[in-house]
Amino acid sequence: MPSPYYFLKHFVPFTGYPYTGAPAACNLCGCCDAVIVAETDRRLKTIKSIACTQCGLIRTDPMPTPDELAEYYTTSYRVDYQLAFAGGPPRHHLVRSAREAAFRADLLKDRLVPGKALLDFGSGSGEFLAEARRRGCEVIGVEPGRDYADHARKRYGVAVLNDADEDSFPAGAFDVISTHHVLEHLRDPADVMERLSRWLKPDGVLHAAVPNMAATGKPPHERFHFAHVHGYVRETFDLLARRAGLVPHEAYPREDTTVVYRKTAAPMPPLGNPGLAQRLVTELRTTRPAVYLVSGAWIWPAIRRNAKAVRDGLAKS
Numbered sequence: 001m002p003s004p005y006y007f008l009k010h011f012v013p014f015t016g017y018p019y020t021g022a023p024a025a026c027n028l029c030g031c032c033d034a035v036i037v038a039e040t041d042r043r044l045k046t047i048k049s050i051a052c053t054q055c056g057l058i059r060t061d062p063m064p065t066p067d068e069l070a071e072y073y074t075t076s077y078r079v080d081y082q083l084a085f086a087g088g089p090p091r092h093h094l095v096r097s098a099r100e101a102a103f104r105a106d107l108l109k110d111r112l113v114p115g116k117a118l119l120d121f122g123s124g125s126g127e128f129l130a131e132a133r134r135r136g137c138e139v140i141g142v143e144p145g146r147d148y149a150d151h152a153r154k155r156y157g158v159a160v161l162n163d164a165d166e167d168s169f170p171a172g173a174f175d176v177i178s179t180h181h182v183l184e185h186l187r188d189p190a191d192v193m194e195r196l197s198r199w200l201k202p203d204g205v206l207h208a209a210v211p212n213m214a215a216t217g218k219p220p221h222e223r224f225h226f227a228h229v230h231g232y233v234r235e236t237f238d239l240l241a242r243r244a245g246l247v248p249h250e251a252y253p254r255e256d257t258t259v260v261y262r263k264t265a266a267p268m269p270p271l272g273n274p275g276l277a278q279r280l281v282t283e284l285r286t287t288r289p290a291v292y293l294v295s296g297a298w299i300w301p302a303i304r305r306n307a308k309a310v311r312d313g314l315a316k317s
């Protein structure tokens with residue numbers, strides 16, 4: 001068990017997180033030059049985020065080590081992120097997840113037909129797996145969160161692995177792969193994207209979604225979170241996919257950083273997005289935390305968030 005001190009350190013505003021980390025090169029292009037885009041996160045805690053000057057990929061600096069991330073996930077993540085305690089996913093999460101799964105399945109409806117093989121990488125509580133199987137697909141999930149994986153197995157009877165390495169699946173094993181809000185959590189998303197691409201059939205599709213760091217309508221610092229060690233905008237998400245031999249599929253609509261990708265044999269362009277890092281510095285310029293706190297602008301998002309959780313809870317009961 002972590003000490004109460006460790007736990008508290010995750011929640012006291014205007015202080016740093018209990019981690020040391022280590023400097024890292026850009027995971028997408030390998031460049032080491034970067035500019036600072038934020039020094040505070042959505043809990044008003046201090047944490048530095050930088051954008052790669054060559055490609056614009058945002059990363060936490062210093063990067064938490066694998067052990068530090070693991071400790072965070074086993075102690076503070078649920079409470080901090082989903083207001084959930086031990087005992088499986090909370091009801092408002094399941095309601096939201098089912099709604100999102102139905103939306104994703106409708107977008108991919110021409111692909112989710114009997115006989116197709118589907119992988120949900122980061123399958124969470126299993127709603128998308130259940131929906132795809134209902135449409136006749138053979139499905140398998142990968143989910144490191146033990147309680148969520150157990151929930152999916154018990155409630156929907158679907159197969160879920162707790163982890164997947166290179167050799168978990170043969171090349172070209174799947175018609176459809178989905179990865180929903182996973183790549184922002186990973187220290188090595190470029191490697192995982194390549195793996196997903198390799199597991200995809202030549203005519204398969206990858207549905208990938210991450211938060212859009214350039215989204216309007218919320219204060220910039222609210223986009224930053226300790227668990228999100230990488231941050232994407234359209235250009236960097238597409239470049240991450242491009243590095244793995246994938247391009248946006250013309251037949252599907254995209255919504256910023258929610259994209260259906262297909263394979264391409266076209267030669268790889270240079271791994272860069274000139275000028276993007278500087279643009280992000282401007283777009284993500286934070287209101288000074290103290291000013292934000294005094295302004296009271298944080299009250300409404302907080303109320304909305306909680307109202308949504310209550311509404312979702314009621315909708316299910």
Ligand SMILES: [Zn+2]
Nearest residue numbers: 026029052055
């Ligand atoms: Zn880069």
